[in-house]
Amino acid sequence: MSDQPRVDIYTKEECPYCEKAKDLFDAKGIEYEEYNVTGDEERFEEMVERADGRKTAPEVFVDDELIGGWDETSALEETGELDERLGIETEDDGEAEHRTLLVAGTGIAGLTAAIYAARSNNEPLVIEGDEPGGQLTLTTDVANYPGFPEGIGGPELVNNMKEQATQFGAELRNGIIDDVDASSRPFRVELTNGDVYTADAVIAASGASARTLGVPGEEELMGYGLSTCATCDGAFFRDEDMLVVGGGDAAMEEASFLTKFADTVYLVHRREEFRAEDYWIDRVQEQIEAGDIEIMRNTELTEIHGSQEEGVDHVTLVTNDAGHPTDRLDDPETEEFAFDVGAVFFAIGHTPNTEYLEGTGVETDEEGYLETRGGEGGGQTETDVPGIFGAGDVVDYHYQQAVTAAGMGSKAAIDADEYLEDLERAEASAGGEAVAADD
8 A cells, every 4th residue: 555654663583573563564464664683783773773772673663653562563553553553444334243253362272273163164263362373472492392303483383373274264363352241142352443243152262471570670671671582682682691580491491592692691580499391401401501501599580770771780689598588578688689681581470361351250260360161071161151261371370381272272162163053053943942933
């Protein structure tokens, strides 16, 4: 479209959020200029200058105005403001579009559900959400997914599954679900951009979002040396000392990845023992022995210092040999100290994306994870609300593996198909009784 505004996107290699940004504009049919800053110092400095000092990717500009990174771009998409800035007119005929099955999320669980549901002729509509592709798009090397002896990149696996789902008849649309109304049937599903759908069944596979600590300096320095994605931003802090916060698989993987760029990677964990699987512990141990990683056990980060102009300068840490030092700040054995690093990465778990189901009657635990029936036999992914099913990280706070998410996605699609068949039989029976009564 010739009258569209100019869109510039600065990207780098091995950047999943860059792919998300490009996919978003591609889905809208918006042309853009891509500038890859990997290995191009001049282009990188240009990006930093235009982005007011931000050293993250992607950075998106519309008519030379800074939109920001993926978080800011996604937030504008969520409210519909991005379409306004791009001059995209939305059609509103006042009627909600009806679909047999709606799937929330395009992570491994959602896409597997879409594949199975499409093959069952349920023509699922899949809403991408604010993290298209889910957490796996942040993983550069998936080595434990069955069928790939040499491993496969997370984004590649997700894209293959999207292609497979659409091939069988699933439809993927960009958007974020704001509310599900379960007060009547069919369900009424409203997106944050105002689009409305009705659906006979809903599969919640909306995953979980990266947590932050809420410490001083976090809000001001997010994107200026603080990040939740090492693969996105690690290369921007080459030769700096970097600090990773966390003790699970994600923290170990990020620390290992960052050794390609960092002078030294410091892994900060609030306990003595790690939650990560042995594979990652062994891999990190090799890098400890090589002098690339240092472990700081029983230690927590309490403040990040720096400025948007200069980035992260140092952090404040507290340590206590008993672990969880922020719970022991009054303990004379707790030590507080400043520690110089040039970048900080959070890898401290996730919060389930279930807010849009509030008010439906669906039960969640204290952390917000969906409660499903479980057990043996069919219906394991059913929630307390007939017609709403849960799968993947929105349910599973324990395993959180791609293969278990895929398994749950297939179960949810099968459960939903059985529900829809029962619904169809009930409607047909009710219709037959009505005809008999008329006679």
